Amino acid sequence: MIQYDNNRHLLEQHAYAYDLQDVDQPNLYRDLFPFSEVPSISFNHRHVPMDMPASIYITDTTFRDGQQARAPYTVEQITTLFDYMHRLGGKNGCIRQTEFFVYSKRDRESLEKCREKGYDYPEITTWIRANMQDFQLVKDLGIRETGILVSCSDYHIFKKLHMTRKQAMEHYLAVVKEALSAGLRPRCHLEDITRADFYGFVVPFVDALTRLGTEAHMPIKIRACDTLGLGVPFPGVALPRSVPGILYGLRHYADVPSDLLEWHGHNDFGLGVANACTAWLYGAGAVNCSLLGIGERTGNVPLETMAMLFSSFRGESCGMDLSVVTEIADYYEHVIGYHIPPMTPFAGSDFNLTRAGIHADGLLKNPEIYNIFDTQKILSREAAIAVTNASGLAGIACWMNQFYHLPDSLSVRKTDPLVIRLKDWVDREYAQGRVTSISNEELDACVRKLEPGRFPAQKEQR
Template identity: 60%
Template sequence: MKNIVLSNKTYKLEHDPYIYKLQDVEEPELFREMFPYTETPKVAFNYRRVPENMAEDIFITDTTFRDGQQSRSPYTTEQMVHLYKLLHELGGPNGMIRQTEFFVYSEKDRKALEKCMELGYKFPEITTWIRASKKDFELVKSIGIKETGILVSCSDYHIFNKMGLTRQQALDKYLGIVSDCIEAGLRPRCHFEDITRADFYGFVVPFANKLMELSRESNVPVKIRACDTMGYGVPYPGAALPRSVSGIIYGLQHYSDVPSEMIEWHGHNDFYKGVVNATTAWMYGASSVNCSLLGIGERTGNVPLEAMVFEYASLRGHLNGMNTQVITEIAEYMEKETGYKIPPMTPFVGANFNLTRAGIHADGMMKDPEIYNIFDTETILNRPPKVSITNTSGVAGIAFWVNDHRKHLGLPELPKTDELVKKMYEWVSSEYESGRITMITDEELIKKYAEISE
């Protein structure tokens, strides 16, 4: 047996990697020191750092119609079709939003899926998420789907405490299900649920090895979706498994030979790390990150799709054909047509994301919008910067609002010393001197501007 081999990945001599075998333990490994439950979870470090290995082709996949529907009232068929069209437009001609997944159990979801397929878009490719049964495999195959997600929970919390199985029993069950999926003519996408609480070398790697063997034997690609189901993943270099995002991605590649294009990261935002964990997964070798529009999903939500659009642009220096102005269109549609209320402070889509209240900020914005605006939001998102009018707005804030309004009316700008601006400021001041404590609305300002302009 060779101990040292030339790697076809790094082109360096490496020790022949250890082949991990399933560790069929009698008691579940719950990592109680990391996850004490009655205390906050702990982040342990072993200082083992793995190399960054970003794939040449990185992209986004979507779960708006699957995970995104599990924490809100269901979308109508018409809403799903419209949002699918917007995803297609946002992702652009190069398929940056590569796939989106649907449920197929209700008539409404199946109808939406079929109507979306009738559009004939190459991207996003429509996939499904189903129960692991032959009946469901035949159902999605008859619809014309080529890839489907299969739940294969991999932590002992799920294997022992939820399903009542041993690791060997779970492994055998999962491999049988995946074989049935391949036999039905479908590409399996294996959802490694709760991977950030799983025994990585005792179950995850041996299971991934078996899946890659099955893939080679059948000549069918088997995708692994690494699911940070509870948001426990951390991006820190040197963090210990099972919480290390970089360690998980590196381990799947190095010990199980899973190619980048077959690794997908699916994160949640329970500890505010959804976006940075997804970016870390990209940087260490996962080709795709799974997201939902506006981050809507289980509990604290999924990775916001619009966030990863800008993460991609930041890392690669271009948008690769993505149309970012569609993000604003999506946000407006979600609020007006689906009844979802976007928290106003939400980056890129919230009402206040490029709005300033302080008068000193407004004064800076009048001189140069770049001082207080993160980028040219008007060009990139079709959202010009705005100010809200309160008791702290000052003359500069009033002048900014007046000139923004006049721009929409096709009128020239006015200096903040103009009589009209002064009268607007005097009216605002009188409102707060009279005891008002709320923000003055655009409707009130437009009405007062019209009165003063007459």
């Protein structure tokens, strides 16, 4: 059938119908995933069009997938992080939802305390496996939406569930029907989609889900899950690893609208953020993330990074309070006791810190030269200097101006005698075999020894 597309203003073919291929043997794509070698990336040079939705947003899995990679959060920690997410996402709900486990008493207590806050965003949802016992847990809680695990690759269907594709599909659909009959909005998590037979299972299964939702007058959400981080964002990559191909296929062949389509990625091959951005660009309305990217193995897509990239795509913050990222990082470090790797974008202690003298010299002349944006205005994080043997006079002068919060009228230059004397002390430290950065406390003590009373006492700020 040929239909006119009101968005692209073209006649397009929509006569695509794929039947379930109930194979006897699993398709494990051994040419791509030999297991004894690094997985291959295959190209077929088929390019699909970008299809950025009018509305994009972020969903969160900190209290679900994020808890599978660390000690469980306490109830107080969950409710505090939920508050931070609410403030970060803003009144427009840029962080639209967050999902909870419901298996333990602590999980359910946390969910209830967060629900008591009455926030519109992020909406509280849950996650269950595709079985009736899990479904009953969610039904009793009175939640409006739940994620349902529906593994879609033959690795899972044959080797984990010990089912055929037909059996798996019928099993999944039965649980989804129960959810619909109870008035629950199902969100189907297509686990391991980047190793799945896209046309032989994924598309016919999603078509069946869509028919169920239409009959129940309750649209079903689809979450495409790159469970092992095998997705690839490059144009022209062949399925099943092509992120553009998966999103285009779900939109064009399975007719899933963008507002019902979500991407969940992992970072095993370092492409988590790139894949999430690609998912937005090719039609996903939402990308699923966790705070600081904490998740299984190499982690999930970092929520704070996607908040920044959301702003980059839209050209504005859209009501988000990005400075909350700094508060979240401080809370993880000082209350939860989680050590954030220093180089972590936007949240790590060193993300806007320089140790190079040439960079410090640039910051002295103009902060735009070596800072990605006004980090003080946007994140309440001033560009910082760490003094090492590579800092030079410029680095030490820059450190003084920042640490003592000196206005332009009182700022020191690299020709200042105090700067020169402090550099001599730094050089002696390293000449004696020191290999670490010099702390702010050490530098401050030396400054007060060299020129007592020149600067007022200052508390170090992050």
